[in-house]
Amino acid sequence: MNKLLSTVKRLTLFFIGMSIIQFGVALYLRTNIGSDPFTIFTQGLACALNNMGLNATTGTANRIILVVLFAIIFLVQKNHIKIGTLICVIGVGPIIDMGVNVVSHFPINTYGYALKVGLVVLGCFIIAIGFSILSSTNVGVAPNDIIPFIIQDKLKVEYRWIRMGLDATFLIGGYFLGGTLGIGTVIAMLITGPFIQTCLPHGEKFVNFILNEEMVNNGVEDINI
Template identity: 35%
Template sequence: MDFIFNKNRISNKKLTIKIFFLILGLIHIGIGAALFVLSNVGSDPFNVFMQGISNHTILTIGMANSMVSLIWFMIIFFVSRKYIRLGTVFSVFILGPMIDLAMFVFSPIINNELPFSMRIITMLIGCNIIAFGVAVVYNVNLGMVPNDIMSVMIAEKTKFQFRWVRITYDVSIVVIGFLMGGVFGIGTIVCAVLTGPLIQFFMPISKKYITKYIT
């Protein structure tokens, strides 16, 4: 299982610290995704798909996330396992339960009874939390989540430009999720427009603190 770990060996202490920040980042992504869903003004592309699956099965949105992530993980494992690292494994088992836990905790106060303006604010907070979590996960450099690896792997295998593969991938899962009852709305559009710039904003901030503890 050496392919899971970075070829550049690091001390156990540094690895432990990186794993701590990795888990912290994944928790933030899970909480942000839950706020997106609870705001009910349009989820991020992947969770539009998860909502669709949840609507047609007995699975919660978090369980659907875990199931699809595991399926993606197995595909990646057999097609191009070089992309699988420790962070990839952790994400399969942390993100789904974290989404469900956050939805359970926040659903009594964040629901359709809130004014629309408050739900928009909730969605924007969720977008920021997701972006911060993604920046942290990226900066610990322990691997990508399966959903992100799929686009990279498809681009590599098909030789198409990554940006077009990613756009096609995101649009496809949004359309499928929407047709299955997932919520597409202003939140989905905001996520597509703002997440990239917000990740870029949080990258140097999170890197500063992570570097402080691992150097």
């Protein structure tokens, strides 16, 4: 019974973290001064698909990318795939679209440039908070977020540098596909990784406080598929 309750709590916190992340992403989109690099890549794919005559939303493009990354990780190092990874592949797209609809009720496009830059920074911090909660549940993370951890395990380099390098790759690829590149994208590339590295320990403490358990590293089991 205690194990079932713990699993329910973890999944609840997982969905909360995922929703927080996508709210931050939606905030980027509404500033129109450049989204985070992965969203730029997602936007670029959606733009490319639309140019091909397909009606693709940002959420649809996101699902396509995650499915492809999921397949690659499954073939290369499938031990990183957990139930949360599958949930992200299926659920992130609709949550992005929902977040965009919620944020669209605010007249962000009428705000001054300085305020929009501030909202981009806030969006980065919101994403970092959400990710620190989501990853600390030990339920799993989205395929695109597994990649940095795989590289970190292999190279023993700090997360922030790996994340910045991958963000630069997504930025360049998304730009050439037709994503909206702006100062907000550059800001996101530079600060999202450091924000996440700073928030991860606090997210872990928060999750374990809610679960009323010891630190994940001290014996809490993963929720695998």
